[in-house]
Amino acid sequence: NYSRLERSREGLSGAAEWSSLRALLPDLSGRRIVDLGCGYGWFCRWARDHGAERVLGLDVSERMLTRATAMTSDPGIAYRRADLERLDLGTDTFDFAYSSLALHYIENLPGLLAELHRALLPGSTFVFSVEHPIVTAPIPAGWSVGADGRRTWPVDSYHEEGPRRTNWLAEGVIKQHRTLGTYLNLLIRLGFTIAHVEEWAPTHEQVAARPDWAEERERPMFLLIAAQR
Amino acid sequence: NYSRLERSREGLSGAAEWSSLRALLPDLSGRRIVDLGCGYGWFCRWARDHGAERVLGLDVSERMLTRATAMTSDPGIAYRRADLERLDLGTDTFDFAYSSLALHYIENLPGLLAELHRALLPGSTFVFSVEHPIVTAPIPAGWSVGADGRRTWPVDSYHEEGPRRTNWLAEGVIKQHRTLGTYLNLLIRLGFTIAHVEEWAPTHEQVAARPDWAEERERPMFLLIAAQR
Numbered sequence: 041n042y043s044r045l046e047r048s049r050e051g052l053s054g055a056a057e058w059s060s061l062r063a064l065l066p067d068l069s070g071r072r073i074v075d076l077g078c079g080y081g082w083f084c085r086w087a088r089d090h091g092a093e094r095v096l097g098l099d100v101s102e103r104m105l106t107r108a109t110a111m112t113s114d115p116g117i118a119y120r121r122a123d124l125e126r127l128d129l130g131t132d133t134f135d136f137a138y139s140s141l142a143l144h145y146i147e148n149l150p151g152l153l154a155e156l157h158r159a160l161l162p163g164s165t166f167v168f169s170v171e172h173p174i175v176t177a178p179i180p181a182g183w184s185v186g187a188d189g190r191r192t193w194p195v196d197s198y199h200e201e202g203p204r205r206t207n208w209l210a211e212g213v214i215k216q217h218r219t220l221g222t223y224l225n226l227l228i229r230l231g232f233t234i235a236h237v238e239e240w241a242p243t244h245e246q247v248a249a250r251p252d253w254a255e256e257r258e259r260p261m262f263l264l265i266a267a268q269r
Numbered sequence: 270n271y272s273r274l275e276r277s278r279e280g281l282s283g284a285a286e287w288s289s290l291r292a293l294l295p296d297l298s299g300r301r302i303v304d305l306g307c308g309y310g311w312f313c314r315w316a317r318d319h320g321a322e323r324v325l326g327l328d329v330s331e332r333m334l335t336r337a338t339a340m341t342s343d344p345g346i347a348y349r350r351a352d353l354e355r356l357d358l359g360t361d362t363f364d365f366a367y368s369s370l371a372l373h374y375i376e377n378l379p380g381l382l383a384e385l386h387r388a389l390l391p392g393s394t395f396v397f398s399v400e401h402p403i404v405t406a407p408i409p410a411g412w413s414v415g416a417d418g419r420r421t422w423p424v425d426s427y428h429e430e431g432p433r434r435t436n437w438l439a440e441g442v443i444k445q446h447r448t449l450g451t452y453l454n455l456l457i458r459l460g461f462t463i464a465h466v467e468e469w470a471p472t473h474e475q476v477a478a479r480p481d482w483a484e485e486r487e488r489p490m491f492l493l494i495a496a497q498r
Contacts, residue, residue, distance in 0.1 A: 174403065174424065184413075184423060194413060194421030195403065196487040199470040219489065220449060221468045234463045239450045241428040258425040260448065 051082040055140070056253060057169060057240045057262045064236055064266040066136065066165045068092045074134045074159070076124055076152070076168070077142025081108030084117045087138070096132065098122040127152050129159035139168035141262075144176060144215050147203075150226055157230045157269060164269040166232065172239060172260040176204055176217040183255065193259040220263065232267035240264055280311040284369070285482060286398060286469045286491045293465055293495040295365065295394045297321045303363045303388070305353055305381070305397075306371025310337030313346045316367070325361065327351040356381050358388040368397035370491075373405060373444050376432075379455055386459045386498060393498040395461065401468060401489040405433055405446040412484065422488040449492065461496040469493055 046054035052062075069091035075083050078097030087095050097119045099105050105119045112119070122128075125148045137156055146152055160166065175181065177198040184194050201222065204215045224234060239260035242253040275283035281291075298320035304312050307326030316324050326348045328334050334348045341348070351357075354377045366385055375381055389395065404410065406427040413423050430451065433444045453463060468489035471482040 174427075178421065184421075190425065192407065192413075192423030192425045194423045196419065196421045198403075198468075198488050199486045219468050221466045224463065224466045228464065234453065235457065237450045237453045239427075239448050257428045259427050 047082075048080060051080075052086055056242055056246065056250075056256075057264065060238055060240050061140065061167065061169055061264055064167045064238070064264060065138075068136060071136040072134050073136045073138060074098065074129065074132075074156075076127075076137065076139035076156070077145075078108060078119065079104050079140075081112055081117065081119060083138055083140060084108070084119075085112060085114065088114055088116050092116070092136075094118070096120060096134075098124070098127075100124065124152050127155045129155060133159055133161055135161045135164045137164065137166040137168075141169055141171065143168055144170040144218075145213075147216055149216070149218070153226055153230055153232075157232065160269040162269055165235070166267045166269065167265070169240075169262050169264045170223070171215065172263045173198070173218060173220045173223075174260050176215050179204065181206070191255055191258060223263065223265065227265070227267050232269060234265070235268050236264075236266040238264040276311075277309060280309075281315055285471055285475065285479075285485075286493065289467055289469050290369065290396065290398055290493055293396045293467070293493060294367075297365060300365040301363050302365045302367060303327065303358065303361075303385075305356075305366065305368035305385070306374075307337060307348065308333050308369075310341055310346065310348060312367055312369060313337070313348075314341060314343065316365075317343055317345050321345070321365075323347070325349060325363075327353070327356075329353065353381050356384045358384060362388055362390055364390045364393045366393065366395040366397075370398055370400065372397060373399040373447075374442075376445055378445070378447070382455055382459055382461075386461065389498040391498055394464070395456075395496045395498065396494070398469075398491050398493045399452070400444065401492045402427070402447060402449045402452075403489050405444050408433065410435070420484055420487060452492065452494065456494070456496050461498060463494070464497050465493075465495040467493040 052058045068087050071092050073087050073092050073095045075097045078084055078099050081097050084095040084097040095117045100123050102121055105121055108119050124146050174195055178195055179197050184192050201218050204217050206213050240262035241257045247254045281287045297316050300321050302316050302321050302324045304326045307313055307328050310326050313324040313326040324346045329352050331350055334350055337348050353375050366389060403424055407424055408426050413421050430447050433446050435442050469491035470486045476483045
């Protein structure tokens, strides 16, 4: 389950894409930050260690927030239970927003992004990662290995946006498939400017250290986006 | 060969993605336009019919330019042979740029886009289409049909950018595979603002009229981008 994942046990350095995501971050000194889907709070603590003024970590799971709270002793970090399907940031304002691998679970992404845009001050940055649409599209999803040993990721149903049921981590988790164009155009229409789009793959060095990651150079696995408010 | 393609014979309306590309165009009235890879000049003539002040159509193929010239009687359109690998727009300036299914053949895309950015006036729009990176990535590329009849587009080699040899239209045509992130980040770094990203698929109405297009809802086939200078 979630607590046994490398990224849950080891924190940010256990996440293969962290160094790429980190490269998209602005200087966090003095920033007031919201983390959408903070899990165990690894990024909240990292941000404070890197100068953030305060961090609000939001997650729908009480269990995760309990773990996050137990791992945190820092008055600059607040954790709060929030359903991102109906996000309400109240009168809080932020100048940096972050989200790691959470938004592809959200059905009402237009509503969430509109509320986030409202609460971000002009000039703010928003950096987030999701599973890449090429990964979420196929029904069913899975690698294919040919008779010649060629490993491919078969794509279908790309343009059929909507729920995808998977049995990853827990039975019947529902992800929301969206095209890459939909992610970008949602942001653009709200007034965000696209600053960088990264389709994550492990570097050759990472593959040398972790040969089981080699297949992730065949397909785009994660989508990392930096946008300016 | 090229002259037998529907889009070559029938012009813009013979191209399945034309209505989507057209929806991304600004009002062309009074615009000075450059068309990169103009082929038979269908778009050049359409642009003049829709108010463009003058259109420069560039193509590497003398044979295509001869056909374009034969089909055109309009002093507002000039055709010129140009190798887009070493584009030089001289002292000309433009306030709209267009390119249809040409840029995925270009090795020196950074050079081409830098030269285009230089020749476009601030506020100009650039609209172009390429084969989608999911289409250009696989080696070899081709649909797969499973024992159950499921049709998928197997992806591999996505992160290995560079030449792809195909036998489409002519033996050994070389396309340049780039990730979607690379296209977008090239534009952004040059100073373009991404205005819209469309991963083209036929509409359900188009599939009803042309059942052989149904498979193109399984994968993203074309990438259409509108950017602001």
